[in-house]
Amino acid sequence: MATILIVDDSASMRQMVEFTLKEAGHQVMVAEDGLAALNLAKGAASDLVITDVNMPNMDGITLIRELRALPAYKFTPILTLTTESTTDKKMEGKGAGATGWIVKPFNPEKLLATVNKVLG
């Protein structure tokens, strides 16, 4: 199964996403902000990155930019977690190199459907 990097500063979100993806048989790496995620990413490649946008230390947009600069992450699908109200954030994410987005609120089924869509 795939290795997925989850980045979110909210513990409940992290737990939910991690649990859902692990239940589906994926390997999961977890980081609580962009900086931690970047450090993880430098040490290990992953098949998919799912990141929150609003985070302390390093936000999701900066993280995406930094990830795209890493050879191992040049073509890795990166999805942002965003609320519906922040349409411009979706675009900002895309501008930084995000593949797509998952709109909050989402449920585990929707998350898995999107992940499967990306991973094929």
Add this chain to the structure above:
Amino acid sequence: MAIDIGQFVQTFFEESLEGLDIMEAGLLALPPGAADLEQINTIFRAAHSIKGGSGTFGFKEVTDFTHVMETLLDKMREGQLAVTGEAVNSLLESVDCLREMLMAVRQNTDIDNARVGDLQGRLTQLLERKGAASGTADATGHRGPVASQPLPPAGGWLIGFRPHLDLMHRGNDPVRIFRELAALGDLTVRPDFSRLPRLAEMQPEDCYLAWELELRGDAGHEAVTEVFAWVEDDCDLSIEALVETIVPPATGKTAAEEPGQGELLLERRGGDRRKSDRRGSGAAADGGSIRVGIDKVDAVINLVGELVTTQSMLSALGVDFDMDRIDKLHEALDQLDRNTRDLQEHVMRIRMLPVSSVFSRFPRMVHDISEKLGKRVELQISGEQTEIDKTVIEKIGDPLIHLVRNSLDHGIEPPGERGTKPQTGIITLNAYHKSGSIFIEVGDDGRGLDRDALRRKGLDSGLLRPGEEYSDEQIHELIFHPGLSTAKQISDVSGRGVGMDVVRRNIQDVGGNIQIASQPGRGSMITICLPLTLAILDGQLVSVGQDCYIIPLLSIVESVQIRAEAINRMAGKCEVLRFRGQHLPILRLYELFGAEDAVTDLEKGLLVVVEADGRQVGLFVDDLQGQQQVSIKSLEKNFRRVSGVAGATILGDGRVGLILDISGLIRVNNAAM
């Protein structure tokens, strides 16, 4: 796969309440006028997280309310809305309101909709006043379909898909898109090679191909657009109804059904799931949970590892044990002893939380109340990282609030009455560890206790005898007596019937004590002394007849043998011992507890001098036994409350020993006199 997200609700509540604390602290620190971008960002982030989480867990009211707050904060962040005192106050009230909403959702009680509506209205007004409401970020976020109008449903779609060269640079893959389209109907893919350069000029990372896609089936326009949502800016896209197909009327329903299904889903999300979530969260809330740093858990795991090693060492010794190896056995037992002690200490530490969780509510309270009273007050907090047992933390909140309110209301003078002191009064909150206890100090530089007024009250109520001299401590002590308030008028802030006696009782309930020091015109300092933990106590075992009692080691001053000539019998039946220049009341424990076969001759037993609440008494016992740590079992839970007894414990030999409550004993003794 069905996943119950209810199990994460508890975490959501915890992090949301923490988020609210962050918002509150941030708002209080926000200087009006000058927008501190970093600060607003932090507040915004907290609101944003709560909104995201509440949406996921189906708490729609919370999502809606947070959304308005978030929009307002976003405007502030963008500089479109000024940071006014009014806006900050409204947001602070919203934080309170949100906290109540979360509690209501957590406990499955009703949300105060009137209050929510009122605040929401005020926030919206703030937004509208600045004309910021137009074109809010409120829009549902659906980017319009590529074709500006939804096309009539058709028997299929003809899609022109011409990716920009860099489409794959963002992790998108045309094959994924084809796969998704194929799931919607019957897909035919016709590649267009016209852009393909010569091999030598080809960049392997670029996408030169384009496609014409024919999708047959009853998929709606929206469903097709959705597939391209992530790439619509990375390609030239056209989606047209397949003209050559006759549109069967039946498929006309499809598009109409689409939003219908969406609504159904939404409704389900708002209805059923929320109910089940609430049930789940309610049950989880009852258990209570605690956040523990990983280092603490690791330390325990480490120690358990050592314990296992010791255990296997002992097991090995147990096989064919002979007396030659007695030294080894002692060594292993010593190690076991050490492991147990360390493990106990570290496990207790898991229950310890920094006192900041209590202190953090005070900046807001001081801000609000000082404004209301028209006083200028600065709150200085220190030692907020000091850790205290979770149970104790929960119990000291209310007493501390009362003390700080008192300082604000009665202690700090209004501006103009502070004489030579700085016009801004100072209230200090300090916490620290000292000799196995936790101390919390609440101080102010206000007017101090009115000694004369207290003395008069004491005389009036018969607590003091006329003509006698009393020390400051004895006079100050009077404020802890029920019904003795010197406040000349009852104010909204304090003096509402909950007196210092209740504060003292609350503190004593968690095994602590409270003292006050005060200087007229200079201020007061109240010191609360709390035990490190409620579960374990360092005790001195004493024997009285056949029974064994435990005296908390911390309250013991010393133990002495008595000479008969040093004893005075006072009027009534009270005995006192002349001891180090003072008269010490003697309490014969065997009398108090009706113990048989006890030593009754004062010269043959021992007197343990104990101190609580600044007063000393001598407890007469047969003899001292060992000192040991005892785990406290509640007497109330298993029997009933007994004054003078703090709890019970099971001793090494299996007997039950009662743990003495020294302040309680002193009160019992006073009442007897």
